Amino acid sequence: MYYLKIINLSVNENDLPYPSKTERNIFSMVNASIRKGEIFGILGPSGCGKTIFLKTIAGLIKPCEGQIFKDGVDITFLSPNKRKVAMVFQNIALYPHLKNIENIEFPYVLVHQTENIEREKLKEIAVMLHIDEEKILQKKPAFSSMGEKQRVAIGKALASNPDILLLDEPLSNIEEGLRNEIRHNLKKYLKAREITTLYVSHNQVEIGIFADNIAVMADGRFQQTGSYEELYNDPKTLFVSLYIGEIPSNYLDKNEVKFLTSSRISYFLTIRPEECSISKEEEDSILIAGKVTSIEKFIQHNKKLAMIEYNNKPFGILLPIDYDVNLGQEIEIYIPLKKAKFFDDKNAKIPERIYNLW
Structure with a gap:
């Protein structure tokens, strides 16, 4: 049985705190099934509705x-304070008049349980988030760095013992080395306590490591849900194929494909740069050529x-x-059709995605 199930969820601009006259759907008919303790990632371009989706789950938007x-x-219309859901906002929400430690402890104040503050638990959280030093805990948010405030906000959310944790770009202001360590320890913490988590990020590498499953959100819906490997290797829509990947896929429109294949195929085509070749390695390949306009090195991959x-x-x-190649040099690129992915625009x-062309 799924712990969090979302059925045909839709939010219109008029549902927002500051409604618009356009009545445009932010997202519509969104579905998701999330297991207890699962970390569910959400990827998508800016403005596609990821944050509004989280706020709807939290009960802040109806x-x-x-x-x-x-x-x-x-729980569709249950008040936010009865959902046992905690959210870490991208625009960090801390009480400015309270010290950082008081912000972390505030969930206990909210339920009148200050005499039952779990000091050992809060210390574990603070150590995990690298905010256990007194000089950090005793500061107020105004005198804290963005990275410190972000970590305090995560600590405050965890202190509330949520059943569901909503994270909106939670590590974006934390420096790289520390972010990697916190991401690893936070995932371990959430998994050990089976805290169901929805995690929004623009960082594909980060969300690919952190999340069990990922939904790609665009054009007002979840276009595809699966592991990062599934999204990368088997995209179901043209958008997912072009969006997923540290190095973006190449793209040819259907008219270009029709011309290059002598009218054999007239679908949109995508192919990964690593699937192309500089010489004809497969018989059924198409050829394009052009001058090199940029060269980018990926030292870690030796490419x-x-x-x-x-x-x-x-x-x-x-x-x-x-490989010896220079800016302005004319090169040929072979595209093996059996490695390419094709997409139909009936919708x-x-x-x-179109399958079984061969």
């Missing part, structure tokens, strides 16, 4: 349609990305780092 079930109970312009859009190939708004 949907115009759909239902939210927690452990089999309908470099050479970009050309084809029909006024970038197209890349991943090469060994010692014009969201072109979907």
Whole structure:
């Protein structure tokens, strides 16, 4: 049984605290099934509704349609303070008149349990988040760095013993090395206590490591849900194929594909730069050419990305780092059709994957 089940959830601009006259849907008919203790990631472009979705789960925004079930109970219109849901906002929400330690302890104040503050638990949380030094705990938010405030906000959320934790870009202001350590320890903490977590981030590497499953949100819906590997290797829509990946996929529109395949195929095409080749390695390949406009090195992978312009859009190939190629040099790129992914635009708004062309 799923612990958090979201059925046909829709939010209109008129459902927001500051409604618009356009009555545009922020998102519509969104569905998700999340198990107890699962970390569920949400990826998508800015403005697609990720934060509003979290606020709807928290009860801060009422949907115009759909239902939210927690452990089999309908909480769609339950007040926020009765949901046992904690949220860490991207725009950090701390009480400015309280010290950091008082902010962390505030969930106990809220339920009149100050005499029952779990000091050992709060110390564990503070150590995990690297905010256990007195000089950090005794400061007020105004005198804390953005990274410190972000960690205090996470600590405050964990101190409330939530059943569900909502994290909106929670580590974005924390320096790289410390962020990696906190991410690792936070995941371990959440898993040990089976805290069901929804995690929004723009960082694909981070969310790929942190989340069990990820929903890609765009055009007002979850376009695909799965592990990062599933999204990367088997995208179901054109958007997911182009959006997922540290190095973006290449793209040809259906008219370009029709021309390059002598009218054999007329679908949208995507292919990873690492799947292309500089020489013809497979018989059924198509060829494009152009001058190198940029070269980007990926030292950790011992590779470099050479970009050309084809029909006024970038197209890349991943090469060994010692491959001899220069800016302005004309190169040929072979696209093996069996490695490419194709998408049909019968649904014009969201072109979907076509399988079994061979």
